[in-house]
Amino acid sequence: MSADLNTTYLGLKLKNPLVISACPLTAEAAVLKRLEQAGAAAAVLPSLFEEQIEHESEQMAKAEEFGTESFAEALTYFPRQDDYRTGPEEYLESIEAAKKAVSIPIVASLNGASAGGWVRYAKMMQEAGADALELNVYFVPGEMDMTGKEVEDRYFELVAAVKQSISIPLAVKIGPYFSSLCNVALRLVEAGADGLVLFNRFFHPDIDLENMETHPQLHLSAPAELSVPLRWVAMLHGRLNASLAATGGIHDAQGLLKALAAGADVGMIASVLYQKGIDQVAAILADLSKWMDEKDYASVEQLKGSMSRENCPDPAAFQRGNYMKTLTSFVGKAI
Numbered sequence: 001m002s003a004d005l006n007t008t009y010l011g012l013k014l015k016n017p018l019v020i021s022a023c024p025l026t027a028e029a030a031v032l033k034r035l036e037q038a039g040a041a042a043a044v045l046p047s048l049f050e051e052q053i054e055h056e057s058e059q060m061a062k063a064e065e066f067g068t069e070s071f072a073e074a075l076t077y078f079p080r081q082d083d084y085r086t087g088p089e090e091y092l093e094s095i096e097a098a099k100k101a102v103s104i105p106i107v108a109s110l111n112g113a114s115a116g117g118w119v120r121y122a123k124m125m126q127e128a129g130a131d132a133l134e135l136n137v138y139f140v141p142g143e144m145d146m147t148g149k150e151v152e153d154r155y156f157e158l159v160a161a162v163k164q165s166i167s168i169p170l171a172v173k174i175g176p177y178f179s180s181l182c183n184v185a186l187r188l189v190e191a192g193a194d195g196l197v198l199f200n201r202f203f204h205p206d207i208d209l210e211n212m213e214t215h216p217q218l219h220l221s222a223p224a225e226l227s228v229p230l231r232w233v234a235m236l237h238g239r240l241n242a243s244l245a246a247t248g249g250i251h252d253a254q255g256l257l258k259a260l261a262a263g264a265d266v267g268m269i270a271s272v273l274y275q276k277g278i279d280q281v282a283a284i285l286a287d288l289s290k291w292m293d294e295k296d297y298a299s300v301e302q303l304k305g306s307m308s309r310e311n312c313p314d315p316a317a318f319q320r321g322n323y324m325k326t327l328t329s330f331v332g333k334a335i
């Protein structure tokens with residue numbers, strides 16, 4: 001008998017643990033249909049950005065006030081208004097279109113850095129038919145006098161503000177750069193997150209030496225990147241009253257299996273779809289089932305968290321334990 005692939009994410013019953021993460025592919029109804037046909041269990045729409053809603057966010061205003069010299073990074077980081085694919089109204093329409101096109105759950109995505117009026121769009125996304133909301137908090141603290149606590153408080157305030165305005169489940173997508181990620185995770189859940197999406201990818205700017213300009217770079221992921229979400233999913237599994245999604249470097253069934261074994265409720269994919277095509281959804285699911293059958297796993301539930309920090313035979317591997325061993329056992333010679 002084939003393994004039972006059902007999973008629950010954000011309280012939503014999903015037919016399998018493979019979710020399409022926020023990217024422009026899910027914005028097109030025709031592509032969304034193909035993703036559903038290939039077996040995707042749910043899809044996250046690309047983000048609607050705080051800056052799209054608040055035309056003159058504080059950071060944009062600051063960047064413009066001081067000119068490109070000192071704020072080159074800020075200016076290249078945030079797209080100009082003209083560069084945005086769609087406005088907020090079109091975004092709400094795209095939720096309705098997605099809901100009409102497919103029957104899998106649709107997660108809308110709101111992307112911002114500070115609590116403010118723009119948060120009202122969370123409710124509008126719910127009203128447009130979103131089954132859940134993913135809040136991507138993307139904040140690059142650059143002020144010398146801003147403490148870690150102040151940064152974290154921004155996250156908690158934002159999550160609480162969004163949570164207050166909706167009744168659909170709320171997932172929060174964050175980056176890995178916190179001093180105490182487990183504590184931040186716990187407090188995000190206390191602030192209202194029903195799930196955590198680990199991790200956001202920060203697109204670091206590159207420098208064009210020829211023209212002395214900065215360029216925002218979007219590199220598609222590589223499978224090796226999965227080790228970061230794996231560690232933190234494994235660290236958090238079973239210790240939070242929230243769902244966990246792993247994103248970043250899942251390119252095949254092996255990656256998805258590792259994410260589940262670490263303790264994720266779902267694995268999300270984007271890059272591999274751009275690199276290898278939509279068919280990868282079906283291929284990953286087929287390989288997932290095959291592996292589980294061969295290894296006698298009856299269900300995704302049985303596999304989930306079997307290699308989390310709490311359950312794996314070598315918990316130290318997820319903390320400092322293996323650090324020295326790994327470094328000292330590395331065999332490499334000067335060439």
Ligand SMILES: Cc1cc2nc3c(=O)[nH]c(=O)nc-3n(C[C@H](O)[C@H](O)[C@H](O)COP(=O)(O)O)c2cc1C
Nearest residue numbers: 021022023046047136221247248249250269270271
């Ligand atoms: C072209 C592209 C656009 C993306 N746009 C968004 C976005 O709008 N909002 C968001 O939260 N993540 C966005 N992401 C990040 C993905 O959702 C995902 O978290 C990340 O790419 C890691 O997963 P992967 O290794 O499967 O690509 C985007 C990724 C790509 C490749």
